[in-house]
Amino acid sequence: MSPRPPTDGRDGPNPDDLRAVVDRHAAAVYRVARSIVHDPALADDVVQETMLKAWRSSPVEPGEEIPRAWLLKVARNTAISLLRTRREDLHGPDTLPEGPGGVSTTRTVEGRAQLDELLDMLQHLDEDARALIVLKEVDGLSYDEIASTLDLPLPTVKTRLFRARKALKDQMKEWQ
Amino acid sequence: MTARHPKRQRLQRWLDTGGPRRVSNHIEQCVHCQEVLDELSALDEGLVADLQAATTPPADLRERTHGGVDVRLRNEAAFGSFLDLFTIGWDFTRAILDPELTDGDEPHDDDATADHIDGGAR
Numbered sequence: 638m639s640p641r642p643p644t645d646g647r648d649g650p651n652p653d654d655l656r657a658v659v660d661r662h663a664a665a666v667y668r669v670a671r672s673i674v675h676d677p678a679l680a681d682d683v684v685q686e687t688m689l690k691a692w693r694s695s696p697v698e699p700g701e702e703i704p705r706a707w708l709l710k711v712a713r714n715t716a717i718s719l720l721r722t723r724r725e726d727l728h729g730p731d732t733l734p735e736g737p738g739g740v741s742t743t744r745t746v747e748g749r750a751q752l753d754e755l756l757d758m759l760q761h762l763d764e765d766a767r768a769l770i771v772l773k774e775v776d777g778l779s780y781d782e783i784a785s786t787l788d789l790p791l792p793t794v795k796t797r798l799f800r801a802r803k804a805l806k807d808q809m810k811e812w813q
Numbered sequence: 814m815t816a817r818h819p820k821r822q823r824l825q826r827w828l829d830t831g832g833p834r835r836v837s838n839h840i841e842q843c844v845h846c847q848e849v850l851d852e853l854s855a856l857d858e859g860l861v862a863d864l865q866a867a868t869t870p871p872a873d874l875r876e877r878t879h880g881g882v883d884v885r886l887r888n889e890a891a892f893g894s895f896l897d898l899f900t901i902g903w904d905f906t907r908a909i910l911d912p913e914l915t916d917g918d919e920p921h922d923d924d925a926t927a928d929h930i931d932g933g934a935r
Binding site: 800 | 885
């Protein structure tokens with residue numbers, strides 16, 4: 638069967654639902670995408686792909702709220718899949734550029750350049766740690782939602798998050 | 814029975830090293846120690862605010878996403894139409910080239926066909 642044009646709406650999911658999902662969740666999906674892929678353009682692709690998957694394969698009835706943990710899980714899997722397809726490196730520490738130091742854990746970062754440094758520090762963490770930090774500290778998911786998103790047992794989520802926070806703080810100390 | 818827990822210093826060392834296994838096993842099962850570790854590892858508000866600022870999506874993300882998904886859907890629809898044309902063409906070619914399809918799977922009853930065409934005039 639041919640994919641349906643966006644304005645069709647006679648069968649399948651409603652295009653208005655797609656707009657609603659984008660409006661509500663695009664930002665959170667983008668952040669999860671950027672925690673996995675370094676390239677902003679690729680993160681855009683992840684967001685679009687995730688939105689289409691959510692629209693077509695939503696686990697809830699039309700008009701109902703899509704569970705955030707389910708959506709972010711789709712986003713994460715999509716990002717990993719796209720990353721493999723495009724053979725982009727996971728931006729481990731060896732591939733990151735050297736940056737100037739000067740950020741402390743207690744100081745508010747000023748300016749975009751310093752925010753970029755913080756992003757670089759985040760990129761020094763392993764993929765799970767980055768995802769945990771973003772999901773908990775930035776997106777504000779509960780531990781249960783994170784466990785569902787990452788397919789991990791609840792205690793494992795907690796212990797890995799504690800260690801991820803510590804690792805981020807250590808990164809910042811190294812840059813002082 | 815009094816529950817025994819690692820001291821805060823011990824939990825702090827676990828944060829530093831991730832070990833020993835005995836402490837890790839205790840933490841995995843102990844909500845109390847998880848709460849202590851949550852407190853010990855908490856990021857200060859300034860850093861959380863910086864993380865949120867650093868990971869803020871582009872201001873036009875929604876518009877870009879709406880535009881991007883519309884283009885994808887149109888492309889998919891166009892590709893689907895192309896495939897449909899190809900499928901129709903293939904079916905037609907196959908019908909011409911495949912003698913079984915041309916003749917039909919069922920054996921013809923020429924007399925009966927003729928009767929039908931004659932319309933019972935005979």
